[in-house]
Amino acid sequence: MLKQKFARPVSVIGTSSLPQRTFDDPEYKDLSVYELWAAACNQAMQDAGVKPKDIDKVVYSQMANFVTCGNVMAPVGSLEEWAGLAGKPITHIEQACAGGYLAFNEAVNSVASGKYDIVMCAGIESPKHFNARNQPAYMLQPIQKYDGWWSPGRALFDTAYSRFDGVSDNLLTEEQGKYYIKHYGIDEKTLDDTYNAMAINLRYNASHNPRALARTPYSEIAKKAGYDDVMAYMRSKNNPKITQYIRKSGSVLHNVEAGAIIVCSSDIAKKYQDHPITVIDHAEVSNTQRFPFCFHQMNVDVRDALYGGQDNFNPDDLDLMITTVMTSGEQLDSAEVFGYLPEGEGYKYELDGRTRFDADKPINPHGGDLSFGHGFGCAGINMLSEAIFQMRGTAGTDQVPKPVNDVLVRGMGGGHTTVGILLENQD
Amino acid sequence: MYKLRPILKPYYDNLEKGKILGMKCADCGDVVWPPLPTCQKCGSTNLDWIDLGTEAVIDEIRFEDSSVAGDYTFRKADEFFVSKEPYCICIGHFPKGTRQFHAALYGVTEANKDQLISQLPITADAEFIQLDGGFKSVGFRVRA
Structure with a gap:
């Protein structure tokens, strides 16, 4: 059993995750982020067996609210009332x-x-559509029409020193591949096959998950497309390289x-949920x-901080x-740095399909960012x-066909921040 | 399990037809406008549409000249109103509603504001405000 590290132990009692779609999908016709937010919050509360009055605090995550939600600043009051949480x-x-x-x-x-007994964190995001400032939230337009919409090369560019930062100009996508080739001696063709296999594995996972996008x-x-050999297709012009190492399927x-x-x-977790999960x-x-x-180093630093107390x-x-897995290299690097796959050997696991949800070393059983x-x-x-x-x-x-009691969730955002979270079934 | 359903689009579509919809909680009877899918009183998600009519009771008048603004960084919400007729802010409620709201109130002037305030509460008619984004919003107009 892992040692939970908080002065007061914390458990997960409820969650929700709406299907990954776009507003072009008929499933999300005539909706806005507000309806989706209300559904996500209410489904999580129902899952936890709590009512809005039981929630002591809300933590809300959204990156692009000002851009995609009609230039609205901090829409916290509106979001709260849509979920019955006004005043929290x-x-x-x-x-x-x-x-x-x-x-x-x-x-x-x-x-x-x-300070609080029950807290809900919730997120909403609409990367591909926005509503104009002079229109209500359901009147959506494609994000391409938004003047000055983000692209990684611009929005994550360091304006203090006008330098490449974050994921701008494919630093993220390329450096992990370069690191791998440099340290583990595989050639570029093997790396290409590894990334293609990873995309195939993740799509295999997503094909078993109705909530996945692709x-x-x-x-x-x-x-x-006329290919009997899927790897031949993945290496073909149907799946072009968008950088030196990354193909379209790896983005x-x-x-x-x-x-x-x-x-x-x-x-108090058992009062609400038969199967609470301990946050380690x-x-x-x-x-x-x-x-x-830097991206590799952030994985190392988070790993040391997370595992150090165990x-x-x-x-x-x-x-x-x-x-x-913003791009293929991230999954391989993080899986090895965190010791989930053996250092310098992880590529073989991808090539052999061992990271699929029903194999011995499952990674991203839902399909990951490349397919989920x-x-x-x-x-x-x-x-x-x-x-x-x-x-x-x-x-x-897409359920992993074995007991899943200890899980590492590792995330990265903006090219600037890496996070690691350990969860365990302790009840 | 809570099911997704459109709220905003049916609401705005009905404004185009001159109808103002709110939502009524089937569990506790609380009526909320503008409509929300979660009851503000009991937290239930068992809410249905309710036609609130086109009259409201105005409980308070907060008179100010909407054509006067502060610095350009502090502009008022009527930037997108097609009509630039001055309005003020009111607090009111629908006869079928259980909650008060803020809304734009037309027809209040320096000349009649004291008389109108002395008569509160008063009944006002819905004013469907045309916005330049191609939709309508709800305000009210005092009766002459």
């Missing part, structure tokens, strides 16, 4: 795509401090997201691109790892929700 304390976290993880950590800390297996896509898919998680003091610890670091291989902990005993989808500030909430479903054994058709 609420904190807005905006830390790019790390926001969802940090919202969870803030919720955990709020309970661990003893669910058609690459084998099926390849056949339709994040953006979509509208909503989800929520409710945590409470562990001593969390760690987070931020850095810049001042040093090469005696006799062997990361090989983890049942599942869920990790941000990614919604900026809400992404961390949904990644944690998947961990919770898996630990309860209620993930559905």
Whole structure:
């Protein structure tokens, strides 16, 4: 059993994760982020068996509210009333795509401090649509029409020194591949095959998850394009390289997201939930691109902070790892740094399909950011929700077919912040 | 389990037809406007649409000249109103409603404000405010 690290133990008692779609999808026709938010919060409260009056505090994560929600600032009051929570304390976290993880950590800390008993963290994000300032939230337009919409190369550019930072100009996408080749001696073709295999594995996972955004297996896509060998398709011009190492299939898919998680003091968790999950610890670091291989280093720093307080902990005993995969290199690097896959050997696990949800070393059973989808500030909430479903054994058709008792959730956002969270079934 | 359903679009579509919809909690009877899918009183999600009519009771008048603004960084909400007719802010409620609201109130001037305030509460008619984004919002107008 892992040692939970908080002065007051904290457990997860409820969650929700809406299907990963876009507002172009008929399933989300005539909706806005407000309806999705209300659904996410209410579903999580129903899952936890609590009413709005029972929630002591809300932590809300959204990255692009000013841009995508009609230039509205801090829409905390509106969001609260849509979920029946008007009058509660609420904190807005905006830390790019790390926001969802940090919202969870803030919720955990709020309970661990003893200040609050039950706290909900929730996220909403609409990366591909926005409503204009002079129109209501359901009158949506494609984000391409927004003058000055973000792209990683611009929005994550350091304007203090006009330098490349964060994920600007593919620093993230390339440096992990360069690091891997440099340190582990594999050639570029093997790395390419590894990344392609990873995309196939994640899509295989997503094809078993109705909530995922992209669910058609690459084998099926390849056949339709006239390829019997799916790897030949993945290496073809149908799946072009968008950087030196990363192909289109290895790049994040953006979509509208909503989800929520409710945590409470562990001593009252059983009152609400038959299967509470213990939050063991969390760690987070931020850095810049001042040093090469910063993304790798952030993984190292979070790992050391997270594992440092655990005696006799062997990361090989983890049942599942869920990790941000903005581009292919991130999954491979983080899985090895955190000891979930052996250092310098992880590529073989991807090539052999051993990271699929039904194999021996499952990673991102929901499909990860490459197939499940990614919604900026809400992404961390949904990644944690998947961990919770898996630990309860209620993930559905992408359920990992073994007991899932110890899980590492690792996230990254903006190229600046990396987070690690350990969860365990202790009841 | 709570199910997704559109709230904003049916509300605005009905404004185009001259109808103002709120939501009524089937569990505790609380009526909320503008409509929300979660009861503000009991937290239930068992709410149904209710037609609130086109008359409201105005409980308070907060008179100010809406054409006078502060610094350009502190502009008022009527920037997108097609009509630039001055309005003031009121607090009111619908006869079928259980909650008060803030709204724009037209027809109050320096000349009649003292008389109107002395007559409160008063009945006002809905004023469907055209916004330049191609939709209507709800305000009220005092009866002459």
